[in-house]
Amino acid sequence: MTPDWWAAREPGKLAVIVPGGASLTYGELAAKSIGLEQDWRSRGIVQGDRIAIVMENCPDYLVVAIAALRLGVRLVAVSIHLTAAEVVHVICDSDARLVITSRRYLGLVTDAVAVAPSVLAVCVAGDDLGDIEPLYRSVEGSDSLSDSSTRQGTFMFYSSGTTGKPKGILRDMPDVTFAQGDPLTSTFSASWGFSHESIWLNSAPLYHAYPLQSCTSVLRWGGTLVLTEKFDAEQTLKLIDEYGVTHVSMVPTMFVRLLRLPLEVRTKYDVSTVKLAIHAGAACAVPVKAAMMDWWGPVFYEFYGGSENIGMVLITPQEWLEHPGSVGKPAPETISILDDDHRPVVPHVRGTIWFDQAPRFSYHKSPEKTAGVFDSEGRATLGDLGYFDEDGYLYLDGRRTDLIISGGVNIYPAEIESRLGEHPAVFDVAVIGIPDDEYGQRVQAVVQLESGYVGNADLGQELIAFCRVELASYKCPKNVAFEDVLPRTPTGKLLKRVLMDRSW
Numbered sequence: 001m002t003p004d005w006w007a008a009r010e011p012g013k014l015a016v017i018v019p020g021g022a023s024l025t026y027g028e029l030a031a032k033s034i035g036l037e038q039d040w041r042s043r044g045i046v047q048g049d050r051i052a053i054v055m056e057n058c059p060d061y062l063v064v065a066i067a068a069l070r071l072g073v074r075l076v077a078v079s080i081h082l083t084a085a086e087v088v089h090v091i092c093d094s095d096a097r098l099v100i101t102s103r104r105y106l107g108l109v110t111d112a113v114a115v116a117p118s119v120l121a122v123c124v125a126g127d128d129l130g131d132i133e134p135l136y137r138s139v140e141g142s143d144s145l146s147d148s149s150t151r152q153g154t155f156m157f158y159s160s161g162t163t164g165k166p167k168g169i170l171r172d173m174p175d176v177t178f179a180q181g182d183p184l185t186s187t188f189s190a191s192w193g194f195s196h197e198s199i200w201l202n203s204a205p206l207y208h209a210y211p212l213q214s215c216t217s218v219l220r221w222g223g224t225l226v227l228t229e230k231f232d233a234e235q236t237l238k239l240i241d242e243y244g245v246t247h248v249s250m251v252p253t254m255f256v257r258l259l260r261l262p263l264e265v266r267t268k269y270d271v272s273t274v275k276l277a278i279h280a281g282a283a284c285a286v287p288v289k290a291a292m293m294d295w296w297g298p299v300f301y302e303f304y305g306g307s308e309n310i311g312m313v314l315i316t317p318q319e320w321l322e323h324p325g326s327v328g329k330p331a332p333e334t335i336s337i338l339d340d341d342h343r344p345v346v347p348h349v350r351g352t353i354w355f356d357q358a359p360r361f362s363y364h365k366s367p368e369k370t371a372g373v374f375d376s377e378g379r380a381t382l383g384d385l386g387y388f389d390e391d392g393y394l395y396l397d398g399r400r401t402d403l404i405i406s407g408g409v410n411i412y413p414a415e416i417e418s419r420l421g422e423h424p425a426v427f428d429v430a431v432i433g434i435p436d437d438e439y440g441q442r443v444q445a446v447v448q449l450e451s452g453y454v455g456n457a458d459l460g461q462e463l464i465a466f467c468r469v470e471l472a473s474y475k476c477p478k479n480v481a482f483e484d485v486l487p488r489t490p491t492g493k494l495l496k497r498v499l500m501d502r503s504w
Helices: 003-009 026-042 059-071 084-094 103-113 183-192 209-220 233-243 252-259 286-296 317-322 367-373 413-420 457-470 496-500
Strands: 014-017 023-025 050-054 074-077 098-101 121-124 154-160 166-171 199-202 224-227 247-250 276-279 300-305 311-315 335-338 351-355 361-363 380-388 394-396 404-406 409-411 426-436 440-449 479-482
Touching: 003 026, 014 026, 014 059, 023 026, 023 059, 026 059, 050 059, 050 084, 050 103, 059 074, 059 154, 059 209, 059 224, 074 084, 084 103, 084 154, 084 166, 098 103, 103 121, 154 209, 183 209, 183 300, 199 209, 199 233, 209 224, 209 247, 224 233, 233 252, 247 252, 252 276, 252 286, 286 300, 286 317, 300 317, 335 380, 361 367, 367 380, 404 426, 404 440, 413 426, 413 440, 413 457, 426 496, 457 479
Parallel strands: 014 224, 050 074, 050 098, 074 154, 098 121, 199 224, 199 247, 247 276, 276 300, 440 479
Antiparallel strands: 014 023, 154 166, 166 361, 300 311, 335 351, 351 380, 380 394, 404 409, 426 440
16 A cells, blocks of 8 residues: 555545644645655656655655655665764765755755765755645545556665764665555564554654654555654653554663653553554663563564664564563574574574575675675674574674664764874773663773873863764763773784773
């Protein structure tokens, strides 16, 4: 099904609700996305081209996403939390031909486009999207307006590499038309029980893979999306109560913030309409999830996978109660856990998680990185460590190499270390993730100073401010510690585990 199908039957039904803001009906969603698709065609955009979007969560984001799927282009979802330099890199690296943005981010995008030779134009939501009103078409009475031979488009997400530079993830274009829909949509709908009666609450940024894919899946199935720009614990409870929300997209950091609410606030709202609260993005502490189960009931479903579109291991609340801490039981011959010699390990022994018969993907303009994630048998890995229990349930046990996951967001230390290394006071540096009750992990820098410098609180703040000039705020260290000498092997390898085992 498509939004067109629902627009033809229930054009006035709300597709997207922004509390206190604009909403979007299915009739409007279908008409605007068709008009936008036609506008892009008139600009010379063709199947397979890249269109970048730099925009906050809003109904226009979904209009652009649906239009991209219609036309068969790759929509490059750019994080609004990147610095100007990082946005420049993504837009240039992706070879985007158009950039869609909002008034809020126009200045940021304008600076980026100035050095991006591939970009033909910048379109501003509310202006260019409004200017194409004459192109909008009535969809009432039409079964499908996009049933053509054009292959459906897809999304292109950027994931930081080991060097810290964001790397574009190129997934195969679905071998289906927009009207047919792709298997990923069917997987989401089957797993989460989407229907035209679903009311989905999303507070996660749409530039992330799971939020964007799940929200567009909801719109294919005629559900209603309640969309907010950011997460607020009490507002989440209020919206569930007010709209009768049936599905909620979350990360463990949200659980922590909800559980910190005073009891009188937690009991003020009715959350009984929630059928599924789906979470991913980071490991969830067993006591935290157990406390949420006690409060909301057995509605918490967890999955494990990657933006590369490999994986998709799911655990139901009933299974989790029997196997606390697990992320699910993979289907047979879909996941292997191998040791450093590429041999299978026995239950409860940690190894690298490999996805068997993984769909092919590549990292844009990075053949070396692409080659490093596939083996000779077609398996792919995200670099995560884990183990199976005796019943075949998967447990995550460690991150990708050096990766920090804070609030469900991936942070690569190499980029931060590179920046800190540019400061004249820094001789050697290690950036690690240390436990944090709210975010799961927080960024900690450990610095060995050049001679003549004294480590103190003022210098620590200076180094943090130095990072903020070039890096997004969430990547910057929350604390800086000073060591006389950082632990390294005789060959020069930094022993980060020694640092992580300390109490900071």
